[in-house]
Amino acid sequence: MQPTLSLGPFQGITDHIFRNRFEEFFGGIDKCYTPFFTAIHKADSKNLHGAELDPKINDTSRLIPQILSNDAAEIMRFADFCAKLGYEEINLNMGCPFQRVARKKRGSGILPYPELIDQILAFYFENPPLKLSLKCRLGYLESYEIENLIPVFNKFPLAEIIIHARTGKQLYKGTADQAAFIQIKNQFREVPAYNGDIFRVSEFDNLRLHMPDVDHFMLGRGLLADPFLAAETKGTQFMDKKFHLEHFLTAVFNDRLRETNYSLATLGRMKELWSYLRWSFDDPVNIWRLIKKTNSIESYEAAIKSIFLEYEWKGSGFSNSRI
C-alpha cells in the first residue's frame, strides 16, 4: 500500500495559491496543512476570514488548518471556526523552533512541559469540535524529551501525530534523527507520521524500508526544491520538466500579483521559493544572484526567462550539506 504523502506547511511559501497550483501542476500529495495561524483573539477573528481558509478556494477534505498556540480556549475558537467552514481536522503546531515563539512555551518551546500539554489536550477533548492532530519535534533541547510526552499523547484520541525528527534548538540544521524516530515510534497509540530530510526518491524508498509501518510521510524542503518529488515517488513521469516548472511558477506569480493588486511583496514570496528551487538547477549560486537582485515585476520576469533558457534542471538538489 502506498503511504499518505503530505506537503509540510511553510510560512510565507505554501499559501492557498501555491497549494492549489501545486496540485494542478504536480500532484502526488494526498493532504496539505496551512502555515500556522496565531492570535485568534475572538470567535470571529479577522485574520481567519481571508482566502487561506475560504472553502470556496480550498478543498476542505484534504486541507488541515494549523494553529500555533498554548491557550486551550484559543485552540477551541480556531476549531469552532474551522468546523463551521466544513474542515474535518485542525493541527496544533508544537514544532516551531524560533526563540520568540519558543520562549513563550509555544511551538517546540512547549515540549519540555508535558503537564501544560496535558491540560490543553484535556480541555480540548472534553468537547472537541473537530479532530485534532499535532506536529511536534523530538524535543526542544534534547531528543529524549519525547519520552516524557508519549504517555500524555497516548491519553488522548489524537487524530495523528507528525514528528519532525529534530529538536527545536537544532532549528533546521544538522540532520533529522531517523534512528531516534524509529526507536520511539512504536510506543505511541498509533505509529506517528514521519517528517524530516526527505530530499530524493531513493531516500524515500530507503526510509520506507526502515520504517515499513509508517503510513504517512510529510515532505518539506525537498518538495520545495523539487516539486516533482512526491509524484515521482508514486511512479509518475513528466515529459519536459523545465517547461512544466516554468509554467507553474508563472501561474503562482500571476495569481499572487492579481490577489495583492500587483504588490511588490509578491517578489519576496517568489524569492523565498527560489531559495529552495535553485538547488535543483546546475548553477544554484548564479541563479540566486539573478533572482535576489530583482526589484520589479519586469526584472523578475526577465530573470526567470534567462534562468530557464540558460540553466539545466537537475532535480533533487536540496541536501543537508547545503543548509
Ligand SMILES: Cc1cc2nc3c(=O)[nH]c(=O)nc-3n(C[C@H](O)[C@H](O)[C@H](O)COP(=O)(O)O)c2cc1C
Ligand atoms: C521558512 C519555514 C517556514 C515553516 N513554517 C512552518 C509552519 O508554518 N508550520 C509548521 O508546522 N512547520 C513549518 N515549517 C517546518 C516544515 O513544515 C518542515 O517540518 C521542516 O522543514 C522539516 O521538514 P524537511 O526536513 O523535509 O524540510 C517551516 C519551515 C521553514 C524552513
